[in-house]
Amino acid sequence: MSDISGFERGAAEAAEKIKSAGSALVIAHIDADGITAASIASIALEREEIEHSVKFIKKLDPPALQFILDEECDVLWFVDLGSGMYSKMDERCVVADHHRPDSLEKERHVNPHLYGIDGSSEVSGSGVAYAIAVAMDERNRDLSALAIVGAVGDFQESAHSRLTGYNHKIVEDAVEYAGITAEVDIRTFGKQTKPLPILFQYSTDPKLIDYITDQNDDRESCIRFFTELDIDVNENIYWTQLDRNEKSKIVSALVNRMINRGCGVADVRKLLGEIYTIPENTVGTPDNWIEKLPEEMRANARVLFDAKEFATLLNACGRHELPEVGMEVCKGDRSEYLIRALNQQSGHRESLKTAIELVKLGEENGIKDKISGVPLNNIRFFNGGKKVKDTILGIITGMLLNSPEVQCSDRPLIAFADSSDGSNMLKVSGRGTKEMVDRGLDLSLAMIKSSKECGGTGGGHNIAAGASVPYGKENEFLLKLDKMIGQQINGE
Ligand code: C5P
Ligand code: C5P
Ligand code: C5P
Ligand code: ZN
Numbered sequence: 180m181s182d183i184s185g186f187e188r189g190a191a192e193a194a195e196k197i198k199s200a201g202s203a204l205v206i207a208h209i210d211a212d213g214i215t216a217a218s219i220a221s222i223a224l225e226r227e228e229i230e231h232s233v234k235f236i237k238k239l240d241p242p243a244l245q246f247i248l249d250e251e252c253d254v255l256w257f258v259d260l261g262s263g264m265y266s267k268m269d270e271r272c273v274v275a276d277h278h279r280p281d282s283l284e285k286e287r288h289v290n291p292h293l294y295g296i297d298g299s300s301e302v303s304g305s306g307v308a309y310a311i312a313v314a315m316d317e318r319n320r321d322l323s324a325l326a327i328v329g330a331v332g333d334f335q336e337s338a339h340s341r342l343t344g345y346n347h348k349i350v351e352d353a354v355e356y357a358g359i360t361a362e363v364d365i366r367t368f369g370k371q372t373k374p375l376p377i378l379f380q381y382s383t384d385p386k387l388i389d390y391i392t393d394q395n396d397d398r399e400s401c402i403r404f405f406t407e408l409d410i411d412v413n414e415n416i417y418w419t420q421l422d423r424n425e426k427s428k429i430v431s432a433l434v435n436r437m438i439n440r441g442c443g444v445a446d447v448r449k450l451l452g453e454i455y456t457i458p459e460n461t462v463g464t465p466d467n468w469i470e471k472l473p474e475e476m477r478a479n480a481r482v483l484f485d486a487k488e489f490a491t492l493l494n495a496c497g498r499h500e501l502p503e504v505g506m507e508v509c510k511g512d513r514s515e516y517l518i519r520a521l522n523q524q525s526g527h528r529e530s531l532k533t534a535i536e537l538v539k540l541g542e543e544n545g546i547k548d549k550i551s552g553v554p555l556n557n558i559r560f561f562n563g564g565k566k567v568k569d570t571i572l573g574i575i576t577g578m579l580l581n582s583p584e585v586q587c588s589d590r591p592l593i594a595f596a597d598s599s600d601g602s603n604m605l606k607v608s609g610r611g612t613k614e615m616v617d618r619g620l621d622l623s624l625a626m627i628k629s630s631k632e633c634g635g636t637g638g639g640h641n642i643a644a645g646a647s648v649p650y651g652k653e654n655e656f657l658l659k660l661d662k663m664i665g666q667q668i669n670g671e
Contacts, residue, residue, distance in 0.1 A: 181301070183345060186294040187310060193273045193289050194314035197224070200253035203231040206239075208259040208304065209497035209570065211332025211490035211505075215305040215325040216258035216275065218509035222462065223312035223319050235502035237570065237600070239264050240636055240647065259304025259329075262290045263627075263638035275307040278638050279623040291345065299616075299640035301344025305329025309349060321462050323353035325509055327455050332490030334577070334643075338613045340366070340452030350455070358458040359486075365430060366452040370418040371481040371488055375410075376401040378418055385449050386583060390436040408432055419456075419484070455486035463511020471514065479521050483508075495527035496520050498570040527571075534567045534575045539585065546579070546587060550654050557665040559587055560657055563596040569606035572596045573645060577610045588612055591622060591664060595653055604635060604647040607656070616641050619667045629659040 197203065203224055207217035217233050224231045231252075236243055239260045244267060247255060254271055261274035266282040268274070273287045277298030280290050289307050291298040302310075309326035312319040326349045327342070336342045341361075342350050353359035364370070367382040379387045379401045392400035405412040408428050410421070418426070430450065437447050459469065469477055482488040496505035501523060507516035537544050538561050546561045548554060561579075563572060576594040579585050591611040598606050607630070609622045622644040626637035630646035633656045637646030648656045 181291075181296040181344065182294040183296070183348075186289070186291060186296060186345070187314070189285055189289045189294070190275075190307070190310035191314040193275065193287060194311050196273055196287060197229075197254055197256060197311065198227055198315055200229055202252040203229055203254040203256055204247070204250050204252050205231060205233040205256045205258060206247055206260070207233065207235050207257075207502075209235050209237055209502045210259075211493035211497065212304045212329040213259040214493045214497050214502050214505040215329035215332070215490075215509055216303075216308040217502075218506050219305060219308045219312050219319075219322045219325050220256055220258050220275075221506070222322060222510060223315050226316060226319065233503075233506065235497070236260070238645075238647070241267070244268070258308045262288070262292075263636075273311075275304065275311055277302055277304050277307055278640065279627070296345055299642050300335050300338050300346075302346055302349075303330040303333045303335055306346060306349055310345075313352075320352050320356040322357075323349050324357035324359050324457055324461050327353050327359060328457075328486050328489045328493070328509075331455065331486040332493060336452065340448070342453065342455075353455070357461060360456045361453050362456070363451055364426070364454040365418065365450060366454070367418070368487060368491075370454070371485045372479055373417070374414050375405060375412045375416050375418060379404070384581060385437075385446060387433065390433060390440060390442075404432070405429075417481075419481075457484050457486060457489065459484070461511070464513050465511075468513035472518070476518060476521055479524070480513075480517065482521075482524075483517075491527075492520055492524060494574070495523040498568075498574070499523055499527060499530075530568060530571055531575055531578070534563065534571060535578060535582075537566055538563065538575070538579060546585070546592070548590075550657060555657065555661045557661050557668060558591050558593050558657070560593040560595070562653070563594060565597045567594075567596045569596045569599050572606055573608040573610070573643065576608045577643065580610045580612070591615060591620065593657065593660065598647065602647075603650055605650055605653060607635075607637070607646040607648055609639075609644050609646075609660075611642050613642065615668065619670075620664065621667055622664075625660055625663040625667065629656050629663060632659055 205217050205220045207213040221233055244264050257274045262276040262278045262280035265274055265288050275289050277291055280292055285293050291302045305326045330346050350361050369378050376398055380397045388397050391404050410425055482492045493505040504516050504519045508520050546559050548559045572594050576592050580588055580592040594608045596606045598604050611620045611622050621641045623639040626644040626646045630637035630648050633648050633652040635646055635648035639645050
């Protein structure tokens with residue numbers, strides 16, 4: 180049973196502790212959820228006039244924690260990380276996290292798992308930071324839009340095609356206090372920024388082009404698809420500019436084609452979900468900012484109107500060493516930092532594409548289900564070595580697992596890459612699906628145990644987890660993981 184009032188009481192106690200501080204350090208993870216969580220914390224502290232700074236880190240391991248504990252300030256506020264190391268912290272630490280905790284202690288430790296709330300789908304790091312911010316001051320409810328961006332950045336809407344649980348409460352706040360709209364619409368990524376034919380040509384989840392044509396003239400077929408429906412398309416028409424009637428004509432036509440091609444209900448259902456649209460002006464933004472941007476940036480800047488696209492912009496910053504740039508955008512900058520963030524996007528897209536192509540190519544970096552000829556029974560893996568940046572390893576693992584072309588979504592996918600921090604550890608990412616979790620998969624537990632037995636550390640969620648293991652230990656680690664996951668899923 181989820182104990183929401185207990186969770187909120189925990190948040191209120193943490194809020195009291197934070198408010199009594201003269202100085203604070205916020206420590207956050209570098210992804211979209213961590214960046215939005217840090218922004219919520221930073222704005223809430225500013226409103227209390229508490230002097231503070233923000234530090235972003237890739238992972239919280241024992242040396243990183245020691246470094247932070249050496250800082251001199253009254254409160255160390257961890258957001259979107261910390262629960263895996265809670266038992267090693269001191270009384271200045273306050274944790275707002277949603278990862279599997281290493282301790283059930285609730286003092287200065289706000290984590291949904293301690294209250295029967297699912298931290299992989301019902302509230303994210305930014306949502307926990309939001310609960311604390313609201314307890315600090317009611318006026319912080321206007322920060323709810325950022326918590327939605329964080330939750331969507333962590334794929335928390337994916338299981339039910341909408342935000343549920345505590346996240347749903349945050350959506351209600353975001354509608355009331357931040358002007359967000361939450362409406363069922365097509366889920367395709369890029370509705371705000373990709374012109375219509377391009378949106379349909381390149382969409383991958385689901386891959387719409389497969390239902391539109393089997394010719395090799397994808398763009399032409401997309402244009403024909405719209406003109407046959409009497410919908411005028413050109414370079415400047417975006418999905419979000421269509422009216423309800425046009426949208427429903429397109430969706431009906433797509434559903435017809437999907438059914439004609441033998442799609443099941445599950446595929447059709449994937450087409451739609453609750454979409455969170457953010458207004459032009461949110462906390463801290465100047466008026467008429469779009470008009471003040473260089474003209475060539477205005478269309479791209481619309482990423483900020485869609486929670487999913489906003490989250491991807493933040494990942495483009497955080498995963499490429501610029502989390503602070505993302506935070507300034509969250510806090511309202513719509514000029515210098517926004518321009519820097521937008522300039523990061525194409526590089527991020529390219530690095531994902533290059534990494535995915537490398538793995539798809541097979542050979543040394545391809546997906547495997549054997550180690551030295553010995554078959555693995557429950558998992559597959561690949562090793563990106565030096566060629567895949569460790570900060571994007573998790574994203575591409577999830578994209579590969581869910582790619583219809585790769586066809587590997589029947590087993591968890593485990594990935595390795597060399598660490599960029601010069602340590603002797605390999606970065607590990609793992610991704611599963613909701614179906615596997617329903618059958619018993621807990622990737623986080625399996626990663627924690629297997630990495631520990633190999634001299635490493637791990638953590639995360641049942642559906643998505645990561646670890647660090649010493650170089651040379653990858654085979655031993657995989658065999659342990661394979662066995663543990665077999666026990667979880669098949670009771671082997
Ligand atoms: O640190 P962290 O909480 O950010 O990682 C969350 C990760 O979990 C996201 O990167 C996302 O890819 C993954 N995830 C997923 N499917 C879900 C929930 C989360 O792949 N249903
Ligand atoms: O799959 P698709 O190309 O529609 O994804 C759009 C963007 O969403 C990607 O460029 C990537 O940045 C982000 N994404 C992600 N994690 C995933 C899938 C997509 O961050 N698992
Ligand atoms: O890095 P990646 O995106 O694969 O991480 C998946 C999940 O596992 C994230 O929630 C991340 O915070 C967590 N993780 C962890 N300890 C690690 C690596 C990842 O808790 N050593
Ligand atoms: Zn998170």
